[in-house]
Amino acid sequence: MTTSPTITEDATVPTPAVPAGAAGALTIDLGAIAENYRRLRAAFLEKPLAAVVKADAYGLGVEQVAPVLVKEGARSVFVAQPDEAIALRPLLDRCHPAISLYVLNGLMPGTEDDLLAHSVLPVLNSLGEIDAWRAAASRHGRALPAAIQVDSGMNRLGLPAEEVAVLKEAPERLQGIVPTCVMSHLACADEPAHPQNAEQLAAFRAARESLPKAPASLCNSSGIFLGRDYHFDLGRPGAAVYGVNPTPAAPSPVLPVVRLQARILQVRAIDAPQSVGYGATPRAPGPARIATVAAGYADGYLRSISGRGRAWVDGHEIPVVGRISMDLLALDVTKIAPEAAAPGCMVDLLGPQHGVDQLAQEAGTIGYEILTALGRRYHRTYLG
Numbered sequence: 001m002t003t004s005p006t007i008t009e010d011a012t013v014p015t016p017a018v019p020a021g022a023a024g025a026l027t028i029d030l031g032a033i034a035e036n037y038r039r040l041r042a043a044f045l046e047k048p049l050a051a052v053v054k055a056d057a058y059g060l061g062v063e064q065v066a067p068v069l070v071k072e073g074a075r076s077v078f079v080a081q082p083d084e085a086i087a088l089r090p091l092l093d094r095c096h097p098a099i100s101l102y103v104l105n106g107l108m109p110g111t112e113d114d115l116l117a118h119s120v121l122p123v124l125n126s127l128g129e130i131d132a133w134r135a136a137a138s139r140h141g142r143a144l145p146a147a148i149q150v151d152s153g154m155n156r157l158g159l160p161a162e163e164v165a166v167l168k169e170a171p172e173r174l175q176g177i178v179p180t181c182v183m184s185h186l187a188c189a190d191e192p193a194h195p196q197n198a199e200q201l202a203a204f205r206a207a208r209e210s211l212p213k214a215p216a217s218l219c220n221s222s223g224i225f226l227g228r229d230y231h232f233d234l235g236r237p238g239a240a241v242y243g244v245n246p247t248p249a250a251p252s253p254v255l256p257v258v259r260l261q262a263r264i265l266q267v268r269a270i271d272a273p274q275s276v277g278y279g280a281t282p283r284a285p286g287p288a289r290i291a292t293v294a295a296g297y298a299d300g301y302l303r304s305i306s307g308r309g310r311a312w313v314d315g316h317e318i319p320v321v322g323r324i325s326m327d328l329l330a331l332d333v334t335k336i337a338p339e340a341a342a343p344g345c346m347v348d349l350l351g352p353q354h355g356v357d358q359l360a361q362e363a364g365t366i367g368y369e370i371l372t373a374l375g376r377r378y379h380r381t382y383l384g
Ligand SMILES: Cc1ncc(COP(=O)(O)O)c(C=O)c1O
Pocket: 052, 104, 184, 185, 219, 220, 221, 222, 236, 237, 238, 239, 240
C-alpha cells in the first residue's frame, strides 16, 4: 500500500509544484500501475505476466515503471527494438538477477553479437532469423535462448504457417536454439465477438504442435479478458497496465494512471461571433471568455482534438475551442468563475474525470497513441 496521494479515484490530488518554465504537470501514479498489474494477474488466474515496456513504457518512463513491474513479479520483459533492450539491461540487472529481456521486433541483421553481449533475447520472427540465430550459436559455441513468434493471422510479424511446416519437417534448423517461449499476437482481442480471435487461437494451437515444447504466450491486455482458453503460460499486457481500458465495451477493470494539467497563460473576453486560433474556425455565438493554455500538439495534445476536446477547470467540464496549435490550445471558460480560470491557474487535460480513453475518442485515436505521444516538456511527477 502506498501512503502517497493517488490520482486513481478523485481529482483532489494537489497539483505538484511546477517549475515556471514547464508546459504543464504530468503526474504518473506508479501505485496505480502496480495495482493494475495485480488486477491483470488476477484476471489471468495468477499465472505469470511479462512486463511490456516498449516505447519508454508507453510514454510513461521505463526507468520508473520497469522496477515497479519487476517488483510485482515480472521476470520476462518485452521491448520493441534492440537499442531499447540494450539501454534497459543495466537497470533490469540492478532490479533482479534473472530477467529475460526480449526484443519483439526480432533479430535485425547484424545485431546478434550486441544482443548476446547484453544478454538480450530476440523474438525470432522468421526462418531467416532462426537461421541467423543458429549461426550465432554455432559461432559462439553455445546454445542460445530465444522466443519464437508464429503469425496466427495478424500478418504482421512471426513465422507464417508455411514456415512452421518447414520447421516441423526440418527440426535441425533449430539446433543450438533453446526456445524459451512460443508466442503469437492477437489482432482483435479488444472485440471479444470478432471471429478472428477463435481463428487465431486455433492457428496458434496448431503451430505449437509443430514446434518444440516451450511455454506459450498469446494474450496482450485485452486477450486476458477473452477467457482461460486464450491464456496459456505467459501474459504480455502493456496498455492496461498503463490505464487504457482493455475491455472497451465495458467499464474499465483498471485504474487511471496519468493526470495531465497545463497552465492558463491568458484569458480574453471576446464579443461573439469571433473565431479562435489558426484557420479562424467558427465558434458558437455569444460573448465568451477564452483561456489560452500552454500545451499543444508538440506536447502530444493531438491536433485532431481541435474543436472536439474537453478539459476540466474547477470541477467543470469545458470545451476546447478552435484549432490546437504547436504549443497552445484554447478553452471556453465562460462558465468558470474568473478567479478559477485566471492566468497561472492549472486546467486538467487528462485525469480521473476525463481519462485517456475519453481523450482518445475525442482525438479519433486510441489510448495507446495518447500515452505514447505525451511530450517531454511537462514537469513529471511520479506518485507511489
Ligand atoms: C507482440 C506484442 N505483445 C504484447 C503487446 C502488448 O499489447 P497491449 O498493449 O495491447 O497489452 C504488444 C503491443 O503492441 C505487442 O506488440
